[in-house]
Amino acid sequence: MKYIFYSLIVLLFVSGCSDDPVGPAPVIEAVAPLNGNAGTSVTLAGKNFTSSSVVLFNGVKGTTHFRSDKLLIANVPAGASSGNITIQSSGHHVDFRYPFEVLATAPTASHTFYLHSNNRVASMLLPVTEYNVFNDISCPLDLYQQILHDVYNKFEDDFDFLFLIHNNETRPNKDIYGYNRWISNAVEGIGIQRFDYAGDYGSSGRLKSIITMPTRNGLVTGPLLHEIMHTWANSAFPTENINAATGEVYNSSGHWGMSGCGGALGGFAGVLEENVGSHPDKYRIDLNIANGYSNFELYLMGLIGPEELTPFDVFYDLVSLQMDVLEAKTRVRYTREKIETDLGLRVPAYTEAQKEFKGLVLVITTIPLSTDEFNRFDQQVDQFFKPADEGTALVNFWEATQGLGLIQAGNLSQSMKE
Numbered sequence: 566m567k568y569i570f571y572s573l574i575v576l577l578f579v580s581g582c583s584d585d586p587v588g589p590a591p592v593i594e595a596v597a598p599l600n601g602n603a604g605t606s607v608t609l610a611g612k613n614f615t616s617s618s619v620v621l622f623n624g625v626k627g628t629t630h631f632r633s634d635k636l637l638i639a640n641v642p643a644g645a646s647s648g649n650i651t652i653q654s655s656g657h658h659v660d661f662r663y664p665f666e667v668l669a670t671a672p673t674a675s676h677t678f679y680l681h682s683n684n685r686v687a688s689m690l691l692p693v694t695e696y697n698v699f700n701d702i703s704c705p706l707d708l709y710q711q712i713l714h715d716v717y718n719k720f721e722d723d724f725d726f727l728f729l730i731h732n733n734e735t736r737p738n739k740d741i742y743g744y745n746r747w748i749s750n751a752v753e754g755i756g757i758q759r760f761d762y763a764g765d766y767g768s769s770g771r772l773k774s775i776i777t778m779p780t781r782n783g784l785v786t787g788p789l790l791h792e793i794m795h796t797w798a799n800s801a802f803p804t805e806n807i808n809a810a811t812g813e814v815y816n817s818s819g820h821w822g823m824s825g826c827g828g829a830l831g832g833f834a835g836v837l838e839e840n841v842g843s844h845p846d847k848y849r850i851d852l853n854i855a856n857g858y859s860n861f862e863l864y865l866m867g868l869i870g871p872e873e874l875t876p877f878d879v880f881y882d883l884v885s886l887q888m889d890v891l892e893a894k895t896r897v898r899y900t901r902e903k904i905e906t907d908l909g910l911r912v913p914a915y916t917e918a919q920k921e922f923k924g925l926v927l928v929i930t931t932i933p934l935s936t937d938e939f940n941r942f943d944q945q946v947d948q949f950f951k952p953a954d955e956g957t958a959l960v961n962f963w964e965a966t967q968g969l970g971l972i973q974a975g976n977l978s979q980s981m982k983e
């Protein structure tokens with residue numbers, strides 16, 4: 566006991582002489598990537614970094630570039646092995662809480678990816694600086710595409726949809742609940758031209774949309790059904806909407822506005838009564854749209870045929886909306902004939918149309934997900950994509966399509982390149 570006491574004193578004395586910590590200790594909040602071979606550039610984010618800070622890879626010094634007190638860039642040194650990543654700075658030694666894996670050769674992807682054990686959700690680690698840019702809807706397209714290319718360095722071109730779930734507690738832009746980037750369209754008769762930008766993102770043409778949910782609960786609380794529907798709609802016809810409180814009429818482009826085909830993209834369910842109060846321009850409308858996708862939405866998606874279309878009305882020259890009474894000067898009736906005349910026949914036709922899709926759910930994060938966090942994402946994926954009523958109030962994709970459509974989110978390990 567005495568011996569240990571004395572040797573501790575000596576140790577403190579010796580270390581105090583040579584390496585007394587000065588100033589606040591560095592704090593490492595995030596490191597990315599968390600694997601790489603010799604030479605790989607690694608970004609460390611945190612605070613209290615100084616120009617004398619040095620990054621060690623399992624004890625071996627890496628070339629360190631000081632960018633700011635919050636940012637260091639270090640290169641994996643030759644001869645390093647897997648283990649702690651450490652900052653040595655003014656007598657402080659601080660380890661990051663996740664280890665760094667040193668690889669013999671460069672990985673196929675420059676970012677670090679993790680796959681959950683249930684095989685239906687993965688995560689992608691972005692350096693904080695890159696994440697902050699990527700997290701914003703105005704992320705420059707070249708950086709956006711470069712990051713997406715790296716997804717395809719890691720995964721095969723097996724997906725119709727990429728679902729990017731940003732690991733934020735709250736929305737970075739309070740007005741944006743989710744968004745859909747159109748990547749390619751090969752369907753005719755829905756009002757959208759054929760186009761194919763998939764190559765710019767690393768897909769050879771299979772990818773249709775990249776759907777972003779800006780918060781970590783977006784899969785089950787965000788407008789995911791809505792964003793998925795944007796892959797096919799609305800480009801079928803122009804729409805107007807009206808602010809019931811102010812009477813302001815506005816272009817409702819991309820959504821259903823004051824249309825009776827209401828579903829995931831807004832609109833209403835139909836006209837209940839004409840000539841309300843003997844006024845020829847007043848209609849009582851059914852504002853109770855069903856959960857999930859409407860009849861016309863299912864048609865555009867290719868899940869029902871034209872013979873199943875229910876006619877509906879689209880209103881223009883809107884005057885007012887008081888409770889459920891709409892006053893509008895123009896009413897356009899959309900029947901199967903008008904839809905097929907205006908838009909052309911849907912190609913591929915319902916019988917040939919794709920009804921099963923494959924999606925990759927990828928959590929975008931700056932630090933690796935804890936087991937609990939990863940499990941929560943996995944449960945959300947299960948809820949939203951399960952081909953069954955999953956037993957909660959959530960309307961999942963299968964329920965929204967009345968069991969006619971399926972997005973398969975599992976078996977991700979089969980699509981991973983290494």
Ligand SMILES: [Zn+2]
Pocket residue numbers: 791795819820
């Ligand atoms: Zn929308």
